[in-house]
Each structure stands twice: as C-alpha cells, then as structure tokens.
Amino acid sequence: MSSVEAIPQTADYVRILPELVLSLFGIVVMMLEPLIDERRNQQALGTLSLIGSVAAILASLYQAAYPGFAFWNMVKVSNFSVFFHVLVTTVAAIVILTSYEYMSVERIRAGEYYSLILLGTVGMCLMSSAVELVLIFIALEISSISTYILVGFRRGEAASSESSLKYFLLGSFATAFFLYGIAIIFGASGSTNFDKISQVLSSEHVPALAYVGIALMFIGLAFKVAAAPFHIWTPDVYEGAPAPIVGFMSTAPKAAVFAVLLRILFEANAPGRMWLIWVSAALSMCLGNIAALVQTNIKRLLAYSSIAHAGYLLIAFATAPEVGISAAMFYAAAYAAMNVGAFAVVSHFANAGERYVTLDDYAGLGRRSPTLASTLTIFLLSLIGIPVTGGFFAKFYVFSAALRANLVGLTIIAIINSAIAAYYYLRIIVVMYMREEREEVPIMHIPLALGAALVISLAATIYLGILPGRLLGYAQRAATEVLPSQGASTSGTAFALPK
Amino acid sequence: MIHWVLFLVFGAISVAGAVNLLAQRHPINSALSLIAVLASLAVEYLLLGAEFVAAVQVIVYAGAIMVLFVFTIMLLNAGEEERTRGSRVAIVFGIPGMLIASILIAWILVRYSDTGAVRVGALAGTPTAIAPLLFHDFLLPFEVTSVLILIAIMGAVVLASREPARTSAERGQG
Numbered sequence: 224m225s226s227v228e229a230i231p232q233t234a235d236y237v238r239i240l241p242e243l244v245l246s247l248f249g250i251v252v253m254m255l256e257p258l259i260d261e262r263r264n265q266q267a268l269g270t271l272s273l274i275g276s277v278a279a280i281l282a283s284l285y286q287a288a289y290p291g292f293a294f295w296n297m298v299k300v301s302n303f304s305v306f307f308h309v310l311v312t313t314v315a316a317i318v319i320l321t322s323y324e325y326m327s328v329e330r331i332r333a334g335e336y337y338s339l340i341l342l343g344t345v346g347m348c349l350m351s352s353a354v355e356l357v358l359i360f361i362a363l364e365i366s367s368i369s370t371y372i373l374v375g376f377r378r379g380e381a382a383s384s385e386s387s388l389k390y391f392l393l394g395s396f397a398t399a400f401f402l403y404g405i406a407i408i409f410g411a412s413g414s415t416n417f418d419k420i421s422q423v424l425s426s427e428h429v430p431a432l433a434y435v436g437i438a439l440m441f442i443g444l445a446f447k448v449a450a451a452p453f454h455i456w457t458p459d460v461y462e463g464a465p466a467p468i469v470g471f472m473s474t475a476p477k478a479a480v481f482a483v484l485l486r487i488l489f490e491a492n493a494p495g496r497m498w499l500i501w502v503s504a505a506l507s508m509c510l511g512n513i514a515a516l517v518q519t520n521i522k523r524l525l526a527y528s529s530i531a532h533a534g535y536l537l538i539a540f541a542t543a544p545e546v547g548i549s550a551a552m553f554y555a556a557a558y559a560a561m562n563v564g565a566f567a568v569v570s571h572f573a574n575a576g577e578r579y580v581t582l583d584d585y586a587g588l589g590r591r592s593p594t595l596a597s598t599l600t601i602f603l604l605s606l607i608g609i610p611v612t613g614g615f616f617a618k619f620y621v622f623s624a625a626l627r628a629n630l631v632g633l634t635i636i637a638i639i640n641s642a643i644a645a646y647y648y649l650r651i652i653v654v655m656y657m658r659e660e661r662e663e664v665p666i667m668h669i670p671l672a673l674g675a676a677l678v679i680s681l682a683a684t685i686y687l688g689i690l691p692g693r694l695l696g697y698a699q700r701a702a703t704e705v706l707p708s709q710g711a712s713t714s715g716t717a718f719a720l721p722k
Numbered sequence: 723m724i725h726w727v728l729f730l731v732f733g734a735i736s737v738a739g740a741v742n743l744l745a746q747r748h749p750i751n752s753a754l755s756l757i758a759v760l761a762s763l764a765v766e767y768l769l770l771g772a773e774f775v776a777a778v779q780v781i782v783y784a785g786a787i788m789v790l791f792v793f794t795i796m797l798l799n800a801g802e803e804e805r806t807r808g809s810r811v812a813i814v815f816g817i818p819g820m821l822i823a824s825i826l827i828a829w830i831l832v833r834y835s836d837t838g839a840v841r842v843g844a845l846a847g848t849p850t851a852i853a854p855l856l857f858h859d860f861l862l863p864f865e866v867t868s869v870l871i872l873i874a875i876m877g878a879v880v881l882a883s884r885e886p887a888r889t890s891a892e893r894g895q896g
Contacts, residue, residue, distance in 0.1 A: 229858070239862070246869055253876065294862040335880045342873050349866065358863045365870050372877035387881075407827075431834040435827055 231294060238293035238300045238352075241282040241308050242345045248275025249341035256334025265326050265333045269319060269672075272337035276316040276344070283308035283348075292354075296416055299354045302701035306552060307351030307482045313679075314475040314559050315344045320676035321467040321567040328575045329465065331376050340471065343369030347479035354490075356405045356415040359483055363401070366479060367394050367447065370472045374464040379576070386463025393456045394446070401443025407436035420491045437493045441503075444487075447480045449473075449526075450533045451506035458514075461526035466573050466580075469522060470566025473529045474559040481536060481555050489544045490705045500541040501633060507534025508640040515647045519582050521569055524647060525562070528606060531644060532558055538637060539621045542628035548702035550620040553695050557613035557687050561605040564680030568599040571673050572666075579664050585651060587660020594669065596655045598677050603648045605684050608641055613687030620695065729769055736762040749800045753791050760784040772847030 236243065252268050252275070259267055287305040292298065319340060326333055346365025353359045371394060375387025409415050411432035412423035424433055446453040461469045488496045511531030518524035536558070539551035572588075572595065573580050589596040605612035608619075618641065625634045669677075687694060739758035746752045760783045767776040846852075856864055 231861070250872075295859050297860070297862040332880070332883075335876050339873065339876060339880075342869055342876075345866075345869055355860075355863070357860060358866065361863050361866050361870060365866070365873060368870065368877065369873050372873070372880055375881060384881075410831075431830055435830050 234289060234291070235293040237286060237289050238291065238298055239349075240286050241279040241312065242348050244279045244282045245275060245312070245341050245345045245348065248272060248278070249338040249345070251275075252341065253334055253338040256332070266323070268333045268337050269323050269326065272341055273316060273319050275341055276312050276319060279312040279344070279348075280309055280316065283312060296418070297355045297358050298349070298352045300352055301704040302697065303482070303485075303552075303704050304352035306556075306698065306701050307478060308348050310478050310556055310559055311344055311347045311351070311475045314471065314478070314563055315340055317563050317567070317676045317679055318467050318471040318475075320672045320679075321470060321563075321570055323672035324670045325465065325467050325570050329377065331378075331465070336373070336376060339369045339373050343373070344475065347475050350479040351482040354417040354486070356408065356417075356420075360402060360405060363447070363480070363483070364398065366476045367398065370468070370476055373468045373472070374460055376465050376468065377463070377577070380463065382463035383465070384463075386460040390456055390460045397443045397446030397453065399443075400439050400446075404436045404438070404440030404443060407432055407439060411436055417486060417490050424492045433493075437487070437496065438499060440487060441484075441496075441499050444480050444484050445503055448477045448484075448533045448536075449507075449530050450503050450537055451510045451530060452503070454507065454510065454530045454533075457530055458518075458523045458526040461529075462520060462522050466522065466566055466570030466577060469525070470563045470570070473525075473566070474562050477529075477533070478555040478559055481551060484540065485548055485551060485705060488540055489548055497541055500537055501630075504534045504537035504541065505633060505636050507531060507537065508637060509534075512640045512643045512647075516643070518647070521580050521582060521585070521651070524582070524651075525565060525569070528644065528648075529562065531640060532562075532606075534640070535618060535621055535637060538625050538630070538633055541630055541633065542621075542624040544706055545702070546620075546624040546627060548705055549695060549698035550624045552698040552701065553620055553687075553691065554617040556694060556698075557605070557617035557684070560613055560680050560683035560687065561602045564677060564684060565599060565602040565606070567673060567676045567680065568595055568602070571595070571669065574665060574667065582651065582654055584661065584664050585655050586658040587655070588666075589656035591660055592666045595666070598681060600652050600655070601681060601684065603651055605688070607645045607648045611685070611688045613684045613691070615688055616691040616695075617687075620691075725769055728765065732762040732765040732769075735759075736766070747802045749795045749803070750792065753788065753795055756791070757784055757788050760788065767847075770847065771845070774847055774849045774852050776847075 248271065252272050255271070256264060256268060283305050286300055286308070287302065290300050290302070293300065298304075319337065322336070322340075325331075326336065343366050346362040346367075346369065349362035350359055350366065353362055371387055371391040374390050375384050377383035405415065408420060411430040412420045414420055414423075423430070442453065446456075449457040461473070464472070487493055488500075508531050511527045511529075511534060515524050515527035515531065518527060536551055536554045539547045539554060541547070542550070569580070572585070588599075601612065605614035608614045608617070618637075622634050622637060625637070736759045739755045739762065742755040743752045743759065746755060760779060764776045764779040764784065767779060
C-alpha cells in the first residue's frame with residue numbers, strides 16, 4: 224500500500240485535482256480583486272471563477288480514469304465521488320452565471336463573493352470523496368462556514384445579517400453534535416476511517432456506543448440538509464440570503480452532505496438507521512409541505528419545499544442499499560437541476576434589493592414575460608414531479624425503492640405529501656398566468672449569463688425526465704462501490720421495519 | 723489511585739465551571755469560568771496520556787483564544803445580559819432535555835465502555851507519536867485546514883468591512 228511511501232505521489236495529486244483547481248482559482252480571484260478596476264471587476268472576476276468551476280468539472284471527469292485511494296486512505300476517487308464532484312461543481316458554475324446580473328444590481332463585492340463560492344465548493348467536493356471522518360469534518364466546516372458568510376452578503380439588509388448570524392449559531396451547534404458523534408464512533412470502533420468502522424459495525428457484536436455515535440452524527444447532518452426536526456432555521460435563512468446563494472446552498476452543500484450520509488449509513492453499514500430515517504423523513508415531508516401551503520413569500524415557500532424534498536430524499540436512505548444509493552444520487556442531481564433553475568428565475572425577478580419576492584408580484588408574469596414564466600413553470604412542474612421532468616423519475620425511483628424495501632407506510636405518507644405539494648406549486652403557476660398583472664413590477668431583460676444558466680438547468684431537468692437511464696445506470700455502478708465489500712450488505716434491511 | 727482522585731477533582735471543576743458559565747449574567751464572569759473549564763480539561767487530557775493535546779489546550783485555548791474573548795468583551799463593554807421569556811422556556815424544556823440526553827449518553831458510555839475498541843491510555847499522546855500522524859497519515863486534512871482558515875479570515879473581512887460596496891460605487895457615480 225501507499226502508506227509505506229513518505230511523500231505523496233503524482234497519483235495522489237490527481238485524485239484531489241478538482242479541489243486543487245478550485246482552491247487555486249479561489250485564491251487568484253481573491254488576490255485579483257483589489258488590482259482590477261472597480262467598474263469592471265464584477266464581470267472579470269465572475270468570468271474567471273466561471274473558468275475555474277468549468278476547469279474543476281473537467282478535472283473531475285479526468286480524475287474518473289484514476290480511481291483509487293490517495294493520501295494514505297484519506298480520499299477515495301470512484302464513480303461515486305466523481306458523480307458528486309461533477310454535480311457540485313456544475314451547480315457552482317450555474318450559480319456563478321446567475322450571480323453576474325445579481326452582483327451588478329445589488330453591488331456586492333465580487334472578489335470575496337466568488338472566491339467564497341469556489342472555496343466552499345472545495346469543501347463540498349472533498350466531502351464526497353473523503354473516506355475519513357476527520358477530513359469529512361474539516362470539509363463540512365469549509366462548506367458550512369463559506370455558506371454562513373455568503374448568506375450575509377446583502378450588507379444593506381438587516382434580514383441578511385440576521386439570517387447569517389442565525390445560521391452560524393445554529394450551524395455551529397449542529398456541528399458540535401456531528402463532532403461528538405465522530406468522537407463516539409472513534410471510541411466504539413477505534414478508527415475514523417470508513418474501512419475499519421465498516422468492519423467493526425458489520426461484525427456480529429456491534430458496540431452500543433456506535434448507535435449513539437450514528438444518532439449524533441445524523442443530527443448534525445440532518446441539520447445541514449434541513450431535515451425535520453432540525454429544519455427550523457431554513458425559512459428565515461433562505462429569506463434573508465441573496466437569491467443566487469439560496470439556489471447554491473439548497474443544492475450543492477446538501478448534495479455533498481447526502482453523499483456523506485450515504486457513506487456513513489451504507490458504506491460504514493450503520494446499525495439502527497431505520498427508525499432515525501423513518502421519523503425524520505416523515506416529519507420533513509409533512510412539516511415542509513404543510514407549512515409551505517400558507518407562505519406568500521416565494522423564497523420562504525421554496526425553503527419549505529426544500530425541507531419537504533429533503534424528506535423525500537431521506538426515504539431512499541431507509542431502503543435496501545442496492546437500490547437506495549442510486550435512487551438518492553439521482554434525486555440529488557434532479558433536485559439540484561430544478562432548484563438551481565427556480566432560484567435563478569427568482570433572483571432575476573427579485574430586482575434591486577430583492578423587492579419583488581412575494582407571490583402577488585408574480586401576478587401576470589405569464590403575459591409580461593412568457594420566457595421567464597414558462598421556464599419557472601417547468602421547474603415548478605418538476606418540483607411537483609410531473610412526468611417528462613427530472614422530478615418525476617427522481618420521486619419514482621425513490622418511491623419504488625421504498626416499496627421494494629416494504630416501507631409501505633412511508634411511501635403512502637410521501638405520496639399524500641406529493642399531492643399536497645402540488646397545490647402550492649400550482650398556485651404560483653396559477654398566479655403567473657391567470658391573475659391580473661401589476662404594472663409597478665418591472666420586468667428586466669434577461670442577460671446572456673442568466674439565460675445560459677437557465678438553459679443549462681432547463682436542459683438538465685428535461686433530459687433527466689426523458690432519458691433518465693444513463694444517469695441512473697451511472698449511479699447504480701457508483702452505488703456498488705459504496706457498499707461494504709463483505710457480503711454483509713443485506714444486514715441493513717434486517718432491522719425491524721416500522722409499519 | 724492518585725489518577726482517580728485527580729480525575730474526580732478536575733472533572734468536578736470542569737462541570738462546575740461549565741454550569742457557572744451558563745449561570746453567570748456578566749460576560750466576563752462567564753469567560754473566566756470558561757478558562758477554568760478549559761484548564762481542568764487540560765489536566766484530564768494529561769491523565770489520559772495525551773501530553774501534546776494537554777499542552778495545546780493550555781497554550782491555544784486557555785491562553786490565546788481566551789485572551790481574545792476577554793479582549794472582545796472588554797472592548798465591546800458588554801453589560802449584563804437581559805433575560806427574556808425565551809430563557810424561561812429553556813429552563814422548562816431545555817435543561818431537562820439536556821439532562822436526560824447527557825445521562826443517557828453517560829449511561830451508555832459507562833455501561834458499554836468495555837466493548838469498545840479504544841481503551842484509556844491505549845493511544846500514544848506524545849509529540850513524537852503525533853508528528854507522523856499529523857504530517858503523514860493526516861497530511862491532507864492538515865493542509866485542507868488552511869482553506870478553512872482562509873475562508874474564516876475572508877468572512878471576517880467581509881462582515882467587518884464597514885462600508886458596503888454599494889455606497890462606494892454610488893460615490894463614484896456622483
């Protein structure tokens with residue numbers, strides 16, 4: 224093994240290449256900001272970070288040819304990690320495209336903004352490839368702290384600072400739970416590496432401490448993905464944060480945390496996960512959807528919708544690993560595509576100071592800006608889960624995996640919730656097309672960068688809705704790598720299933 | 723025997739310090755009791771054989787970070803905290819909940835600690851033992867921490883800069 228070698232080899236660096244590229248561009252963007260003329264720096268720095276994130280996507284694809292461990296079992300490059308790398312970096316690229324217009328309207332300092340996005344993406348990428356709890360913890364903190372700061376970027380708004388502080392305090396609290404969980408898992412298994420943890424947890428005699436450790440880690444991670452009952456922060460933070468950042472933080476860090484959760488629950492073969500997931504998934508769906516019904520602010524509405532979607536996604540974690548992992552991965556990708564797109568529309572429409580974010584402002588949008596309205600409609604239909612959109616197959620795979628795992632009760636709750644959710648998504652569409660327009664809401668011309676962001680996310684949403692096979696096939700191949708190597712993979716379903 | 727006594731004494735001090743931290747109304751008193759907690763934890767680490775961590779605990783936490791804490795409190799001239807209604811809710815629900823959770827975890831720790839793979843004193847805690855871990859096995863996390871620190875610095879700059887870009891750009895136009 225490479226543990227004999229004293230110095231990292233070239234292969235080690237290739238296996239963290241996307242992270243290296245992103246850090247490099249992040250630092251360059253940060254350093255260039257004071258050197259470039261203030262009038263032009265927004266555009267220039269945005270383009271530079273866009274190049275950085277595209278380079279990171281290419282690096283992740285290049286990296287796929289060199290699977291294996293790096294840095295003495297810290298990082299494991301596999302189809303699984305490449306999937307999440309590409310997902311997270313693509314979301315970053317789309318968000319950077321969305322931010323072009325937003326930055327000039329809101330006059331946000333570009334250097335820190337873009338480099339925080341890039342450096343935060345470093346953490347999210349590492350989360351998906353790390354197989355060591357210590358590294359996962361540091362990566363999680365990188366991604367969390369960068370989002371805490373990005374949330375507070377609307378300096379003029381009190382709401383933004385408030386949501387940043389709220390998110391920071393509650394997030395640090397959740398991190399403490401996660402860290403405590405790691406410490407207890409270390410106490411139970413004697414290691415922080417997934418290989419060894421998996422061995423201990425797959426054995427006949429699972430230490431009781433491991434249950435506590437898994438539960439504590441789940442609390443920490445459930446907070447980060449806004450799953451109930453740790454979701455209270457979500458609406459306030461989403462309301463105060465800059466709209467493109469909400470699109471970012473509701474997809475990329477969540478996908479990365481779900482990758483960690485997949486590893487902890489499946490690769491480490493966590494015992495007793497069933498009840499945790501069952502309760503959290505059911506609560507997230509119900510609380511998220513019911514609270515979303517009464518929202519009038521579109522950002523709050525989408526915040527509750529994202530809680531509900533975290534619930535649907537969590538269902539996949541309660542199923543058999545063979546189908547659950549790929550279903551969760553597919554869901555994460557489809558959700559990222561549609562949600563980032565929806566927030567791109569919201570941030571364009573919100574205008575300076577995010578003035579137009581209530582449902583009433585969307586009245587008559589269908590007539591005044593057919594392009595914008597129809598794009599948003601497709602994203603909303605996808606969020607409902609209408610066929611021919613990515614959202615349909617995402618839900619379909621998760622629900623069928625749940626039925627195969629005999630989770631009838633949970634599936635029924637999920638389907639009822641999907642029906643409830645249709646109401647508030649359709650309400651936006653109805654308001655856009657059927658209500659009288661309000662003249663005072665200005666409709667701005669769609670700039671090129673935003674158009675590109677919308678086209679990419681729209682294409683991804685529809686592609687996943689028509690030809691889901693390729694991505695699902697890839698996810699299934701990736702899933703086999705996450706399963707514990709021994710034949711113990713079935714033990715996950717051996718726990719009592721609540722009916 | 724002496725280990726047992728030391729453990730009990732400093733364990734009691736750290737718990738008492740933590741409770742006092744929450745009970746005190748003035749931030750300075752809270753900060754001072756936090757120093758007591760951190761220092762007594764350092765002794766506990768020492769008892770576990772983790773010399774390096776104990777030293778770092780004293781130098782970094784009880785030393786550097788607490789100095790910053792106290793400085794900040796003094797500079798802000800923070801007064802006594804005001805109790806709101808929310809605090810009473812915390813007393814009714816939060817404290818019993820916290821107690822139950824800690825007792826549960828403590829019970830499992832005590833009851834099942836024998837089955838775990840890690841035993842007290844099983845890990846070498848000398849600097850010689852830690853160096854290869856830090857600079858070889860855990861080299862990547864160690865290096866990645868620099869990104870974390872960079873982000874934290876950037877965040878401090880962003881949040882502390884008094885003048886948002888909005889006003890400076892407007893001044894440029896006008």
